[in-house]
Amino acid sequence: MPIEDYEQLLERYKANQCTEEEIAFLESWYMTYREDNVYESLSLSDREKDLNTVGERLGLEIPKKKLQLWPRLTAAAAIFAVIGLGLYFYRSKDHYPVSEYANDIASKGKNTATLTLANGERIELSDAKVGKLADQAGIQISKTKDGQLMYEVKASAGQTASTWNTLSTAKGEQYCVGLPDGTKVWLNNVSSLTYPASFASSKERRVQLKGEAYFEVAKDKLHPFVVKTQQQEVTVLGTHFNINSYTEDNQTTTTLLEGSVKVSAQNGLQSKIIKPGEEVLNAGRDLQVRPANLKATMAWKEGYFRFNNENLENIMNQVSRWYDVDVVYAGNRKELASLTFWGIVSRDKNVSEVLKMIERAEKVKFKIEGRTITVMSN
Structure with a gap:
């Protein structure tokens, strides 16, 4: 791509006229700009000014000391090509050798999960047909046309029993479930969510999470929504947030997109309330509140x-x-x-x-x- 085309692309970006593919292009270019040091048509101050503009709007946390020069936009430099939703990376073989692997592994990505009912019955959702899957204690469980799991209360509050279900994903799987209170939960791979088939007789809406999930909690001021993980509890009334609590990562990160949440350490000795754009890091010590990178947090869901x-x-x-x-x-x-x-x-x-x-x-x-x-x- 000629340098003039890059300049036009940046101008469209600044004017909010870029397509999603062009934004992804610039995003990846910005993250690798440190590798080359030539763009003679602009002064250093102009280059840093434009890099700062791109970086701030993309939400990238690049240390100031690394804001050097624009990448060399020539055949010897990295060339990015946006194809579909993915980014292919090409480099000059003379300047940057490209690895060759003996074999490759395709993405296992599937919109599926396993539902384990209170009676121990397991339903593989990838194999299940659209429509009703099960009835339990006055609750109907259905699979929608777009592959989501939905719960619907068919009996009065006094008729519904306290039954718990578990939705779990394996490697390469993710899934969305609509809980009976209207809350929607997106479950990332190698994760599980355990929850009651009905919240009708409970003072609070309590669920248990292992792994990672994004929650859009239905508002209900009288019945707080509580997410319990191995390290902590998160209490909300109605909000959008993400929890990452994989055991192998040795920490739990709670990121807030909308509303307000209270994060309490498992030992009950400390709690933090955060606002949108913040996150709490729980690494087994003090709870740390810090600014969140929402694009990075939500990348898995996108x-x-x-x-x-x-x-x-x-x-x-x-x-x-x-x-x-x-x-x-x-x-x-x-x-x-x-x-x-x-x-x-x-x-x-x-x-x-x-x-x-x-x-x-x-x-x-x-x-x-x-x-x-x-x-x-x-």
């Missing part, structure tokens, strides 16, 4: 991997869960795992696309053997 100064261990945990692979480290695991990266790529792409994106930083390289990925220092 179908992307999005890494914003993310450490390699967390990245590879995501890769392992989505592609159903094992990850091993050759060499100093602690040193490799602590490396940080930026990038964005569709979760529909083969795993090689994700690995090549990480390798662009020239810090690590990968080897794929069967369903095992080996991480090595570069």
Whole structure:
């Protein structure tokens, strides 16, 4: 792409005239601009001004000291091409060698889950037909045309029994459930949500989460909605928020998009109330409130991997869960795992696309053997 075309693209971006594909293009370009140092047509101050404009609107947390020069927009530099919803990354073979893997692994992404009823019956939702799936204690469970799970109370409050269901996803799966109070929950892969078939006889709407989920809680001032995880409880009346509580990540992050939530540590000694755009980090010590990167938090729900100064261990945990692979480290695991990266790529792409994106930083390289990925220092 000629430099003039890039300049026109930036001007359209500043005028809010870019398509979603063009925004994704600029996003990924911005995250890799540090690799090359030539754009002679603009002064350094002009380059930093435009980079700041793009970065602030994209919500990217790039340290100021790294705002150097624009990337070299020539054949020797990285060339990005937006295809569909994904980003393919090409590089000049003379300047940046592209890894070749012995085999590749396709995305396992499926809109499915397993529903376990109170009586122990298991329903594989990918195989279930649209319509009624089960009746239990005055509650009808149905699968909608768009593949979502819905609960509907068919009996009066006095007739409904206290029955609990569990919705669980395996590697490469995600699913959406509509609870009987009108709350909607999107469940990420390798996660489970345990909840009552009816909240009618309860003073609070309590559910249990393992893994990650995004909640859009129906408003009900008289019946607080409580999400319990291994490390904490989150209490709300009606709001939109995301909880990431994977065991292997050794921390729980609660991110608020709308409304208000109170996060309480499991020991009951500390709690925090946050407002939209903030998140609470619970790593087993004090609860830390900090600004949230909403684009990065919600990337999984939108179908992307999005890494914003993310450490390699967390990245590879995501890769392992989505592609159903094992990850091993050759060499100093602690040193490799602590490396940080930026990038964005569709979760529909083969795993090689994700690995090549990480390798662009020239810090690590990968080897794929069967369903095992080996991480090595570069």
